[in-house]
Amino acid sequence: MSIIESSQKRPRILVVGGGYVGLYVAMNLQKKVKSHGGIVTVVDPNPYMTYQPFLPEVAGGQIEPRHVVVSHRQHLKHSELINGRVLSIDHASKKAVIAPVNGEEYEIEYTDVVMSAGAVTRTFPITGLAEQGIGLKTIEEAIALRNKVAERIESASNMTDPAERKRALTFVVVGGGFAGIETIAELEDMARHLVSLNDRVQQSEVRFVLVEAMGRIMPEVTAEQAEWVVEHLRSRGVEVLLNTSLADATDGYLQLINMADKSPADAFYSDTLIWCAGVMANPMVRSTDFPIEQRGRIETRTDLRIKDANGDALDGAWAAGDVSAVKDVTGGLPDGTCVPNAQHAVRQAKLLAKNLYAARYGVGRIKEYKHKNLGAVAGFGKNKGVAKVVGIKLKGWPAWMAHRGYHGMAMPTFERKFRVLGDWMVAWFFTRDALQLNNLDAPRTAFEETAKPKK
Numbered sequence: 001m002s003i004i005e006s007s008q009k010r011p012r013i014l015v016v017g018g019g020y021v022g023l024y025v026a027m028n029l030q031k032k033v034k035s036h037g038g039i040v041t042v043v044d045p046n047p048y049m050t051y052q053p054f055l056p057e058v059a060g061g062q063i064e065p066r067h068v069v070v071s072h073r074q075h076l077k078h079s080e081l082i083n084g085r086v087l088s089i090d091h092a093s094k095k096a097v098i099a100p101v102n103g104e105e106y107e108i109e110y111t112d113v114v115m116s117a118g119a120v121t122r123t124f125p126i127t128g129l130a131e132q133g134i135g136l137k138t139i140e141e142a143i144a145l146r147n148k149v150a151e152r153i154e155s156a157s158n159m160t161d162p163a164e165r166k167r168a169l170t171f172v173v174v175g176g177g178f179a180g181i182e183t184i185a186e187l188e189d190m191a192r193h194l195v196s197l198n199d200r201v202q203q204s205e206v207r208f209v210l211v212e213a214m215g216r217i218m219p220e221v222t223a224e225q226a227e228w229v230v231e232h233l234r235s236r237g238v239e240v241l242l243n244t245s246l247a248d249a250t251d252g253y254l255q256l257i258n259m260a261d262k263s264p265a266d267a268f269y270s271d272t273l274i275w276c277a278g279v280m281a282n283p284m285v286r287s288t289d290f291p292i293e294q295r296g297r298i299e300t301r302t303d304l305r306i307k308d309a310n311g312d313a314l315d316g317a318w319a320a321g322d323v324s325a326v327k328d329v330t331g332g333l334p335d336g337t338c339v340p341n342a343q344h345a346v347r348q349a350k351l352l353a354k355n356l357y358a359a360r361y362g363v364g365r366i367k368e369y370k371h372k373n374l375g376a377v378a379g380f381g382k383n384k385g386v387a388k389v390v391g392i393k394l395k396g397w398p399a400w401m402a403h404r405g406y407h408g409m410a411m412p413t414f415e416r417k418f419r420v421l422g423d424w425m426v427a428w429f430f431t432r433d434a435l436q437l438n439n440l441d442a443p444r445t446a447f448e449e450t451a452k453p454k455k
């Protein structure tokens with residue numbers, strides 16, 4: 001395995017993952033580090049950061065997919081960018097192994113490492129889930145869902161077999177957290193719009209089912225608001241099944257069970273199974289020599305340095321965002337750590353950049369991370385939403401405005417903010433863009449058909 005560039009020649013800050021945390025750390029450090037003769041190196045399999053809170057709106061046709069991702073090349077011009085995956089880290093020798101998207105694995109040396117590889121979708125061993133399901137954690141999944149819902153409705157309009165039609169028009173989301181609720185609400189809104197344009201399908205034929213294992217949805221808002229959301233979804237025709245879980249998904253035949261006694265609940269066919277039942281820390285952290293806590297996250301101090309075995313700071317090792325377990329001094333998860341969300345990710349990233357700079361170059365002071373949760377905002381399609389912001393509870397249009405206002409501001413870079421704003425304005429006047437694009441998986445089909453030698 002080859003080794004590239006020793007850290008002795010050029011002090012390197014290695015950023016593992018260019019998502020929310022990685023992008024902000026690199027943006028805040030790249031010029032400063034360069035002025036000291038060092039380099040910030042960002043490694044990510046994707047050449048962009050994804051603003052995940054907008055994925056449901058992308059799936060629902062409100063925002064164009066490319067507008068919710070931020071190009072590394074365009075916004076990290078003073079960083080070294082590696083399109084690849086960090087496979088392992090040996091912090092004792094300050095070396096990482098990288099698998100580029102194309103090419104052979106190699107080793108890289110660093111002075112400081114920032115662990116920001118985020119989270120992955122958490123699944124359970126349910127038969128058929130891997131074959132039938134799709135998550136909503138990436139832009140590709142959001143694009144696929146937008147196309148799938150549109151395609152199923154269009155295809156169903158030509159189906160004559162009632163069972164086949166029913167299956168095509170049944171859409172299921174598993175997971176009643178923020179992501180699951182926003183996803184089902186946006187997709188339902190889009191589906192209703194598509195059906196209104198198609199005389200061959202009736203609104204009553206479209207079935208949306210939300211499956212949630214707990215007795216309530218959306219733990220981020222009050223119980224009263226969560227009940228309102230359930231009522232709201234039901235008023236839109238969404239079946240909300242609480243205390244219910246998916247037991248089997250073989251061949252698209254979804255078998256649900258009651259959580260209380262594991263007895264069978266509903267069972268039906270569906271072509272669209274969307275899995276939004278939570279996330280877990282990126283398992284790549286297990287290929288490092290950093291200490292990992294029981295939820296699989298890296299043990300991280302409140303100054304965002306990774307802990308050693310005694311809880312002291314490891315030299316040159318930092319972590320933030322979904323991959324880290326940082327004590328929330330204001331409350332947080334039952335174990336007292338920060339909730340994995342964008343609110344913490346962006347603030348931790350900015351502080352991490354300052355603290356790292358202070359530790360490495362002696363400029364500024366190392367500070368502790370402290371952030372009191374501002375609340376939560378969620379959009380459920382045009383003019384619909386729920387929010388709890390600094391204790392103020394909102395529903396409907398005001399909540400939807402709060403959702404758009406907050407996320408519009410939080411979208412990284414001015415350039416992207418304006419693109420998203422543009423999409424919203426266009427959709428406001430001309431409605432959402434729910435157009436289905438064909439053959440995205442096989443774009444050469446049309447060419448192949450004409451280029452094939454004719455017999």
Ligand SMILES: Cc1cc2nc3c(=O)[nH]c(=O)nc-3n(C[C@H](O)[C@H](O)[C@H](O)COP(=O)(O)OP(=O)(O)OC[C@H]3O[C@@H](n4cnc5c(N)ncnc54)[C@H](O)[C@@H]3O)c2cc1C
Pocket residue numbers: 016017018019020021022043044045046048049050051052053054055056084085086087116117118119136137178179282284320321322323340341342343344345377
């Ligand atoms: C559908 C959805 C809706 C959400 N809505 C909200 C919301 O409304 N409010 C809110 O606060 N939060 C929300 N979140 C959560 C929020 O998006 C995350 O908490 C936030 O993105 C975490 O930032 P991060 O930098 O830790 O991880 P990410 O932003 O996920 O970045 C991780 C990066 O690491 C890269 N990576 C992965 N493995 C490797 C590897 N081996 N080597 C190198 N790079 C790697 C990935 O490609 C990615 O770019 C939502 C999440 C989802 C999925």
